[in-house]
Amino acid sequence: MAEPATRPRVxxxxxxxxxxxxxxxxxxxxxxxxxxxxxxxGQGSNAVQALDGVSVGFDTGAFAAIMGxxxxxxxxxxxxLAGLDTVTSGSVRIGxxxxxxxxxxxxxxxxxDHVGFVFQSFNLLPALTAEQNILLPLELAGRRPEPRxxxxxxxxxGLDDRLGHRPSELSGGQQQRVACARALISRPDVIFxxxxxxxxxxxxxxxxxxxxxxxxxxxxxxxIMVTHDPIAASYADRVVFLADGQVxxxxxxxxxxxLLDALKDQEC
Numbered sequence: 001m002a003e004p005a006t007r008p009r010v011x012x013x014x015x016x017x018x019x020x021x022x023x024x025x026x027x028x029x030x031x032x033x034x035x036x037x038x039x040x041x042g043q044g045s046n047a048v049q050a051l052d053g054v055s056v057g058f059d060t061g062a063f064a065a066i067m068g069x070x071x072x073x074x075x076x077x078x079x080x081l082a083g084l085d086t087v088t089s090g091s092v093r094i095g096x097x098x099x100x101x102x103x104x105x106x107x108x109x110x111x112x113d114h115v116g117f118v119f120q121s122f123n124l125l126p127a128l129t130a131e132q133n134i135l136l137p138l139e140l141a142g143r144r145p146e147p148r149x150x151x152x153x154x155x156x157x158g159l160d161d162r163l164g165h166r167p168s169e170l171s172g173g174q175q176q177r178v179a180c181a182r183a184l185i186s187r188p189d190v191i192f193x194x195x196x197x198x199x200x201x202x203x204x205x206x207x208x209x210x211x212x213x214x215x216x217x218x219x220x221x222x223x224i225m226v227t228h229d230p231i232a233a234s235y236a237d238r239v240v241f242l243a244d245g246q247v248x249x250x251x252x253x254x255x256x257x258x259l260l261d262a263l264k265d266q267e268c
Contacts, residue, residue: 030057037090050076052245063216065233068242116183116191120198131163173204193225230259
């Protein structure tokens with residue numbers, strides 16, 4: 001379950017330092033920064049404004065969740081932040097790299113080396129073993145695994161005795177843990193988790209969420225999770241709310257009850 005919540009703080013859509021205060025000093029660069037982000041689908045009378053001037057930053061080692069009603073733009077925001085979708089205006093920067101300045105090939109290579117993904121549907125290759133699925137990103141990049149890092153990952157995830165099993169021989173929770181290891185194996189700058197517990201029972205979901213939180217706190221991994229589930233979001237250090245394509249507020253270390261109240265306010 002989630003840790004005891006501290007007093008929530010609701011803010012606007014300006015980035016700020018973790019733990020309190022206002023925007024970070026100019027010398028502090030978030031791991032990921034979106035500025036004045038807008039995304040429009042279609043043209044003329046059929047145009048849909050999915051994002052409308054979103055500015056938000058995420059620090060190194062942050063475990064953040066993005067929440068909002070259906071149609072609020074949270075999935076679009078994740079896709080733009082991850083470089084999976086182009087923006088209409090504004091900018092997205094991961095580390096020192098401005099994504100909008102990259103060609104399609106350069107962006108593909110950047111995602112391969114610097115971005116990890118955990119999906120609701122696991123997306124494991126059925127013909128490969130758990131170990132082969134985990135190591136696939138490194139194989140595609142022509143890199144060798146770091147033995148100590150690999151052993152640390154599978155140890156923390158409890159996959160030591162499952163490495164030779166194929167996905168069909170694993171439970172849903174085990175498959176998602178394999179997916180988490182695959183996302184982390186290349187030590188990416190940012191991991192995006194899209195409803196990572198959506199296909200899991202409560203126990204398996206809690207195991208995955210605890211690992212994601214552990215990855216942020218112990219490994220310094222930056223994790224951004226999109227979820228509609230307040231229980232899942234309560235594991236995050238920070239929750240950013242979207243409504244009508246804009247950042248409508250934030251909560252730090254929220255409880256499930258605080259998240260439910262905030263979501264009710266979003267729907268009003």
